[in-house]
Amino acid sequence: MTPRVSILIPCYNASATVERAVDSALAQTFHDIEVIVADDGSTDSSLVVLERYRGDARVSIHAEPHRGGNGTRNRLLELARGEFVQFLDADDELAPKKLEACLAAFTEDVDVVFTDREFHGGHAGQVGRYPEPTGDVVEYFIRNSVVTMLPVSRLADVRAVGGFDASLPCCQEYELHLRLALHRWRKIRHLPIPLCTYYVTPGSTSSNQVRLFATRVAVLRRFAEEELGADGLTPGRRDVIATDLMNCARILMRCGHEDGALGAYAFARRLSPATPYPAKWPLRLAVRLVGPVRAERARTWLTSRLGLG
Numbered sequence: 196m197t198p199r200v201s202i203l204i205p206c207y208n209a210s211a212t213v214e215r216a217v218d219s220a221l222a223q224t225f226h227d228i229e230v231i232v233a234d235d236g237s238t239d240s241s242l243v244v245l246e247r248y249r250g251d252a253r254v255s256i257h258a259e260p261h262r263g264g265n266g267t268r269n270r271l272l273e274l275a276r277g278e279f280v281q282f283l284d285a286d287d288e289l290a291p292k293k294l295e296a297c298l299a300a301f302t303e304d305v306d307v308v309f310t311d312r313e314f315h316g317g318h319a320g321q322v323g324r325y326p327e328p329t330g331d332v333v334e335y336f337i338r339n340s341v342v343t344m345l346p347v348s349r350l351a352d353v354r355a356v357g358g359f360d361a362s363l364p365c366c367q368e369y370e371l372h373l374r375l376a377l378h379r380w381r382k383i384r385h386l387p388i389p390l391c392t393y394y395v396t397p398g399s400t401s402s403n404q405v406r407l408f409a410t411r412v413a414v415l416r417r418f419a420e421e422e423l424g425a426d427g428l429t430p431g432r433r434d435v436i437a438t439d440l441m442n443c444a445r446i447l448m449r450c451g452h453e454d455g456a457l458g459a460y461a462f463a464r465r466l467s468p469a470t471p472y473p474a475k476w477p478l479r480l481a482v483r484l485v486g487p488v489r490a491e492r493a494r495t496w497l498t499s500r501l502g503l504g
Contacts, residue, residue, distance in 0.1 A: 199227040200294055201277035201350065205267040207235040209285035210244050212394070217248060219288035225295040230254045232285075233271050236261030241285075265359040265367045268343075272350070272358050280350045282343045286394050289344070293390040297347040306380040309346040313389040322389045332383055334435045336369075336376040337415070343368040344391045352379040366410045373418050405452045408443045412459045415440055419466055430467075437467035441487075445473070448491045460487050 202220040206213050213232070220230045230253055234242050248254040259270055268282065279298070283289060297308040314321045328335050356374045359367045376383075419436050422428045428436075440463035447456035463470065472479045472487070481490035 198229040198277045200225065200229075200279045200281055200298070200347070201271075201275035202228055202230045202281045202283055202289075202294075203268065203271035203275060204230065204232045204283050204285055205235055205264055205271060206232055206237060206241050206245070206285040207261075207264065207267070208237045208239045208241060210237070210240040212286040213241055214244055214247075215288055216283055216285050217245070217254065219290075220283060221251070221253065222291045223289065223294045224292050225298060228253060228294065229275075229277060231257065231271055231274050233257045233259050233267050233274070235259055235264070235267040263361060265361040265363060268367075269358040269361060272354060275350055277350060279347050280353060281347050284344060286396075287344055288392045288394075290390040290392070294347065296386055296388070296390060300384050300386060301347075305382050305384050306352065307346050307348045307375070308384045308386065309341055310386045310388055310390040312342065312345060312391040312393045315392050315394045323393070324387065325385055327387070328383050328385055331429070331431060332380055333373070333376045334431055335383070336372045337432065337435045337439055340366070340369045340411075341372055342393065344393070346372075348375070355379060363414070364410060365407050366414050369411065370414045370418075373414070377422070404446060405450050405455070408446045408450075409452065409455050412440060412443050412447075412455065412462075415443075416459075416462055419462075428466075433467040434470050437463040437470040438473050440466075441470070442473050444487065445491060448488060449495065453488055457488065 204213070204216055204220065217230060217232065220228070232245055232254065234245065234257065236259065242256070242258055245256045248256060255274070257274065259267060262270065272280070281289070281294060293310065297310065300308045309325070311325060312323045314323060325339055325341065352375060356371070356378055358371070360370050363370060415436055419428060422432070440459045444456040444459040444463070447459065472482045478490055478494055481493060
């Protein structure tokens with residue numbers, strides 16, 4: 196019998212946490228599920244931990260060669276049999292009613308349902324809340340990076356756009372959701388309740404920030420260039436992309452990655468010259484007078500010396 200929902204768990208060296216993730220999948224109050232775990236060539240005892248589930252008909256364990264996270268997620272999409280898919284990283288967990296709530300919100304014209312998340316770790320107790328979707332779906336997913344475990348999607352839609360881009364070091368769900376919003380998703384539904392727990396890894400560094408935001412810039416630039424060629428960029432989408440690129444540029448500048456920041460800023464200006472710099476008016480004026488690098492340097496100096504925000 197084909198399950199309604201496939202819960203897909205990529206696992207790499209997650210022996211300390213994968214049991215928690217699988218148990219949260221099996222604790223769902225919606226029971227018509229399969230849980231597929233693909234081990235991505237782990238070198239720890241992850242597969243030993245997963246052996247305890249071999250006797251559970253709902254769970255299948257696959258020992259795979261090392262492909263990386265996105266390659267493993269694509270392998271899971273090949274293995275999935277459900278109408279809907281729910282991704283879950285091996286160090287996170289689902290609330291028991293995650294699937295029940297999302298599936299109850301699906302109607303024939305709804306393409307995807309997603310929830311909020313609760314943080315555990317460095318941001319313990321905080322809830323990552325998303326704004327209510329309005330207007331253009333593509334613009335919404337440009338503005339908002341909806342992380343992998345939050346949506347319940349139709350398997351056919353994710354397969355139709357080719358799954359995850361295996362070349363990306365991060366931002367894989369952001370890039371995938373842009374393609375889905377452009378080609379498959381027309382009506383989206385947001386449930387403003389935290390039904391997933393995201394475990395924060397301590398020790399985030401500026402190098403991680405540079406990788407994250409440099410990749411996001413690359414994703415947005417490629418998306419914009421492809422849609423410019425296909426005449427798919429409305430003025431609103433140009434404006435939203437330009438704003439996001441300039442926000443990324445500001446973060447890259449603060450991390451000392453000025454070349455990447457200037458590239459993002461220049462592309463944003465070419466894409467939408469009228470889009471204002473995303474800051475309060477004194478800094479916007481300074482950017483117009485001396486450029487973003489000098490303006491942001493001055494802001495940093497003032498903040499550190501005078502305590503200005």
